[in-house]
Amino acid sequence: MTIQKAIEIKNLSYTYPDGNIALKDINLEIFENECLALIGSNGSGKTTLILNLNGILKGKGHLKIFNKEISDKNLKEIRKDIGIVFQNPDDQLFMPTVFDDVAFAPLNMNLDEKEVKVRVKNALQAVDMNNYENRFSYHLSFGEKKKISIATILSMNPKIVVFDEPTANLDAKSKKDIIKIIKNLKKDGKTIIIATHDLDSVLEVVDRIAILNRTIVAYGKTREIITNEKLFEDENLDVPNIAILFKTLTNLRCDCTDIPLSLDAVLEKFKTRR
Ligand SMILES: Nc1ncnc2c1ncn2[C@@H]1O[C@H](COP(=O)(O)OP(=O)(O)OP(=O)(O)O)[C@@H](O)[C@H]1O
Numbered sequence: 001m002t003i004q005k006a007i008e009i010k011n012l013s014y015t016y017p018d019g020n021i022a023l024k025d026i027n028l029e030i031f032e033n034e035c036l037a038l039i040g041s042n043g044s045g046k047t048t049l050i051l052n053l054n055g056i057l058k059g060k061g062h063l064k065i066f067n068k069e070i071s072d073k074n075l076k077e078i079r080k081d082i083g084i085v086f087q088n089p090d091d092q093l094f095m096p097t098v099f100d101d102v103a104f105a106p107l108n109m110n111l112d113e114k115e116v117k118v119r120v121k122n123a124l125q126a127v128d129m130n131n132y133e134n135r136f137s138y139h140l141s142f143g144e145k146k147k148i149s150i151a152t153i154l155s156m157n158p159k160i161v162v163f164d165e166p167t168a169n170l171d172a173k174s175k176k177d178i179i180k181i182i183k184n185l186k187k188d189g190k191t192i193i194i195a196t197h198d199l200d201s202v203l204e205v206v207d208r209i210a211i212l213n214r215t216i217v218a219y220g221k222t223r224e225i226i227t228n229e230k231l232f233e234d235e236n237l238d239v240p241n242i243a244i245l246f247k248t249l250t251n252l253r254c255d256c257t258d259i260p261l262s263l264d265a266v267l268e269k270f271k272t273r274r
């Protein structure tokens with residue numbers, strides 16, 4: 001069975017109106033139901049690339065979502081397929097109540113009232129925030145706002161969900177909650193992109209990694225990329241803790257081929273080995 005491409009980017013470049021070249025000749029493929037981590041130092045173009053994916057920014061080059069080239073004509077259609085969760089939830093929440101915020105997109109899709117209510121309920125369920133419908137969005141904590149902002153995207157039922165720095169400014173429990181949400185989205189068949197500095201937190205759900213520095217400087221399967229220490233050093237990125245552990249274990253002559261990509265899972269594995 002051939003895997004479908006969810007996103008295909010060919011020779012995409014983007015220059016801001018002030019002349020700042022943020023993206024240059026990006027070529028990238030993202031496959032259906034895969035989770036791609038997009039990493040790169042500050043200012044490397046991650047957010048700019050994300051904003052090109054649903055036409056908020058329009059670069060030069062080719063960008064296909066499920067084989068449809070993005071154009072002004074199909075922008076509305078494309079935006080149903082690809083939902084972006086912004087880094088700052090305040091950019092996503094602007095209605096008085098959580099219900100209104102999560103219902104906003106389905107109402108705009110002209111769904112009937114009953115369907116809108118079902119969408120809101122399911123989206124809040126997916127982020128484990130069922131009882132928040134009547135809360136005031138602006139009263140919520142940052143972690144709560146983050147989950148509600150994810151629900152505002154899930155209520156559109158997009159095939160692709162893009163997260164910009166999903167774990168930034170979250171405590172350990174909230175980070176785990178976000179990972180659980182992403183794992184469930186994967187189970188539901190969604191395609192996921194995570195732009196992040198915090199690769200360690202998301203590594204266990206990531207299938208492939210692309211390193212961005214205005215252009216794609218590396219792209220490959222998670223294990224292949226994280227074990228290339230030089231890549232991380234060259235791009236001023238932290239080598240993931242799990243890669244440091246792999247290296248240490250390899251030096252101790254342990255076979256790391258089937259070692260899982262989360263520290264918790266590694267510890268669990270070694271516990272059962274003893
Ligand atoms: N509105 C803008 N006008 C001009 N230049 C911009 C604008 N927004 C971003 N840039 C520039 O584009 C480049 C890429 O920025 P971008 O925000 O995409 O990077 P990033 O990888 O998301 O960074 P971070 O990790 O800090 O979020 C940077 O040099 C930035 O200064």
Ligand SMILES: [Mg+2]
Binds near residue numbers: 046047048164
């Ligand atoms: Mg950014």
